Amino acid sequence: MSDLDLLHSETEEDLRASVRALLGDHCDPVAVTRMYDGDRFAVDGLWKALTDLGLPGLLVPEERGGQGASAREAAVVLEELGRTVAPVPFLTSAVIATTVLLESDSDLLAAVAGGERTAVLLVPWSIAATDDLPRIRSDDGVLTGTVTSVAGALEADLLLVPVASGDGLAVHAVDASDAGVTPLVSLDMTRQLADVVLDGAVGTLVLDDAAHAVRRAIDAGAALLASEQVGIARWCLETTLAHVKVRKQFGRPIGGFQAIKHRLADLYTGVESATAAARYAAATLAEGDPDATIATSTAQAFNADLAVLAAEEALQLHAGIGMTWEHPVHLYLKRAKADQIALGRSGQHRARLATLIGLPG
Amino acid sequence: MREELHDRVRVFLADHDPATTERTQFLRARYDAGLAWVHFPIGLGGLGLDQALQPEVDRLFREAGAPDNRPGANTIGLGMAGPTILAYGTDAQKDRFLRPLWTAEEIWCQLFSEPGAGSDLANVATRAVRDGDEWVVNGQKVWTSGAHNARFAILVARTDPGLPKHHGLTYFLCDMTDPGVDVRPLRQITGEAEFNEVFLTDVRIPDDQRLGEVGEGWKVANATLNNERVSIGKAADRESGMVGVVARTWRERPELRTPELHDRLLRLWVDAEVARLTGARLRQKLSLGQPGPEGSAMKLSFARIAQQLSGLELELLGEEGLRYSDWTLVRPANVDFTGRDAGYRYLRAKGNSIEGGTSEILRNIVAERVLGLPGEHRVDKDIPWKESAK
Numbered sequence A: 001m002s003d004l005d006l007l008h009s010e011t012e013e014d015l016r017a018s019v020r021a022l023l024g025d026h027c028d029p030v031a032v033t034r035m036y037d038g039d040r041f042a043v044d045g046l047w048k049a050l051t052d053l054g055l056p057g058l059l060v061p062e063e064r065g066g067q068g069a070s071a072r073e074a075a076v077v078l079e080e081l082g083r084t085v086a087p088v089p090f091l092t093s094a095v096i097a098t099t100v101l102l103e104s105d106s107d108l109l110a111a112v113a114g115g116e117r118t119a120v121l122l123v124p125w126s127i128a129a130t131d132d133l134p135r136i137r138s139d140d141g142v143l144t145g146t147v148t149s150v151a152g153a154l155e156a157d158l159l160l161v162p163v164a165s166g167d168g169l170a171v172h173a174v175d176a177s178d179a180g181v182t183p184l185v186s187l188d189m190t191r192q193l194a195d196v197v198l199d200g201a202v203g204t205l206v207l208d209d210a211a212h213a214v215r216r217a218i219d220a221g222a223a224l225l226a227s228e229q230v231g232i233a234r235w236c237l238e239t240t241l242a243h244v245k246v247r248k249q250f251g252r253p254i255g256g257f258q259a260i261k262h263r264l265a266d267l268y269t270g271v272e273s274a275t276a277a278a279r280y281a282a283a284t285l286a287e288g289d290p291d292a293t294i295a296t297s298t299a300q301a302f303n304a305d306l307a308v309l310a311a312e313e314a315l316q317l318h319a320g321i322g323m324t325w326e327h328p329v330h331l332y333l334k335r336a337k338a339d340q341i342a343l344g345r346s347g348q349h350r351a352r353l354a355t356l357i358g359l360p361g
Numbered sequence B: 001m002r003e004e005l006h007d008r009v010r011v012f013l014a015d016h017d018p019a020t021t022e023r024t025q026f027l028r029a030r031y032d033a034g035l036a037w038v039h040f041p042i043g044l045g046g047l048g049l050d051q052a053l054q055p056e057v058d059r060l061f062r063e064a065g066a067p068d069n070r071p072g073a074n075t076i077g078l079g080m081a082g083p084t085i086l087a088y089g090t091d092a093q094k095d096r097f098l099r100p101l102w103t104a105e106e107i108w109c110q111l112f113s114e115p116g117a118g119s120d121l122a123n124v125a126t127r128a129v130r131d132g133d134e135w136v137v138n139g140q141k142v143w144t145s146g147a148h149n150a151r152f153a154i155l156v157a158r159t160d161p162g163l164p165k166h167h168g169l170t171y172f173l174c175d176m177t178d179p180g181v182d183v184r185p186l187r188q189i190t191g192e193a194e195f196n197e198v199f200l201t202d203v204r205i206p207d208d209q210r211l212g213e214v215g216e217g218w219k220v221a222n223a224t225l226n227n228e229r230v231s232i233g234k235a236a237d238r239e240s241g242m243v244g245v246v247a248r249t250w251r252e253r254p255e256l257r258t259p260e261l262h263d264r265l266l267r268l269w270v271d272a273e274v275a276r277l278t279g280a281r282l283r284q285k286l287s288l289g290q291p292g293p294e295g296s297a298m299k300l301s302f303a304r305i306a307q308q309l310s311g312l313e314l315e316l317l318g319e320e321g322l323r324y325s326d327w328t329l330v331r332p333a334n335v336d337f338t339g340r341d342a343g344y345r346y347l348r349a350k351g352n353s354i355e356g357g358t359s360e361i362l363r364n365i366v367a368e369r370v371l372g373l374p375g376e377h378r379v380d381k382d383i384p385w386k387e388s389a390k
């Protein structure tokens, strides 16, 4: 477990460069802010551009229509998406839903990998892998039930629905147009949630005996969310550093005051630590390493809180400017706070660790 | 590479059975075989390999029951003096000092701090005056860990008080058995005397025991300190160090568990695990080249986590935590952060945020040298040291 590479390879850095360049062109923070005023088309073209880079199929083997990359590369993409709080369904479709489809032999996978379709696993965004999974009722393939607070549902045209099947769980595919998808006013409008109602939609069986696959998919999401959190935290640190170097009060840059220097030194220490935790989580996922579950919960227990801290520190050290709508720090705070609740709170991950590492309460 | 290294170790162990080879002979032979610190150059205990391979070599030797070189007794030698001599020493110095340093035939200590030069290390007042091929040293050092066991010391002394403080320093290798070196125990918070005061009176150091150029002492000392900060708190395995101690108590003593301590323990377990990964990542980054200021961030985390864990451990033990093993003044040969009992660990861990640079100074270093924030206000930087306020 100590041999895994925790650095970024040259290939990964190349991928980062292309994603960053593209986000620079297509994901302007002013446009992102407009999503709070209901302008969902503000960054139109962004997902299309990322699709042209092949990102929807990043985790899918080449023979099934994807790029054949690993969780390590997906983690780099998420670092960049986090840096820009990009409102795209990469995590929900290309990671979580895709992880479920990878377990099936459905050709929906190729459609999702190629970007022709965007998928979502129909679970609340706050779900942890250890929680009970929501189950929609099926009467001979006719589905009824509601799942609330789903991320990625608004962007998706394909719903992967966990369905009660005997004692177990199956996953059915449903066309989003056959469901009632109600957008919610969300804390994080860059990953807007929706309530989804199925009332007589016809599902196609994608995967039987799917409980394990669904939990794995949620865990893959949690593992890689840690990299998004690194991206958020790094942006907050770097933006704040740039600010405190130029903003002057009392005749000198505020970054020269020791109270501020020490907080930023601590934040840097936290961001470096979060990076190591996220890299390890991604590496264990990529390698299918048996330590992956511990790595995932460790990374979530640490990074979720660290990203919130970074955004809160950024806001405080920007002070008045930080409280304005014009400064993008609020986008990061909202994303970081929502991410902290997403895919299991840090306390839930610690509770799971207690079992995994043999430290019972 | 890894396979080849395994083979080398296997061949070495076949030729030198740890069960029958005398300890010092074994360690010398291991050094000569380049299996001491594999990233050092060939001929100096190493093979010029990636530093990341070291833990594996150590593990293979450990598993074979080989004697270790008492790393707990020579942390300053191994962690600080060794790498600094490698970076700044002459060939003759490297040949003379590195082998007995690694085999622990010669233990090292660090004569840096003084009563007037703690955080402000560049303020040292100990004088070294040139006299032919020798330097005559006078002054007082303090908090010198392990000086009572040390054969040699790394020493920073002032060679030109007419220059600003950072420019008038020179770095020496000091023989602790020389006449004029007087080591007196300083009892500390734990009851024992791990560190000392060292009085230097007309100590004569040959010029060929100067490390680096005259006046370059600050630069050389910085290399030492950067190494110190990386070497402190390095933990290769999960639950090694303080977290392992507390986790073991938790597992073995279910009657002590409470929900509130459970949450704190899990938080600290996560912090310790993440710090371990951060250290591993930093070592991968540094596997070639000298450590820079980034190690300071590691040391900050290590100190905080060790202190919180050792505090938690006392609370967990409750009534038992109110007792202490032994207040007798001893002068230990070994420093073992996790050794002895919980009370000792709690008190000793308080030093983790002081020794090797306080956490405040390390935050300044990270802020200025890693993050590029403005330096502290300095009143004495550009004036001759002898004219600055003391």
Ligand SMILES: Cc1cc2nc3c(=O)[nH]c(=O)nc-3n(C[C@H](O)[C@H](O)[C@H](O)COP(=O)(O)OP(=O)(O)OC[C@H]3O[C@@H](n4cnc5c(N)ncnc54)[C@H](O)[C@@H]3O)c2cc1C
Pocket: B109, B110, B111, B112, B113, B114, B117, B118, B119, B120, B142, B143, B144, B145, B146, B195, B351, B354, B355, B356, B357, B358, B359, B360, B361, B364, B376
């Ligand atoms: C267990 C132990 C072992 C040691 N072993 C050795 C050894 O072997 N060799 C050796 O040479 N030294 C050794 N030391 C000494 C150690 O390096 C010094 O104690 C340390 O550098 C702090 O110096 P000081 O004690 O003089 O504290 P001071 O420098 O007086 O500091 C007092 C307080 O002021 C703060 N402070 C000082 N300057 C600033 C600033 N600019 N900004 C903000 N806060 C500041 C400090 O952080 C600290 O909290 C050891 C110390 C300990 C505790």
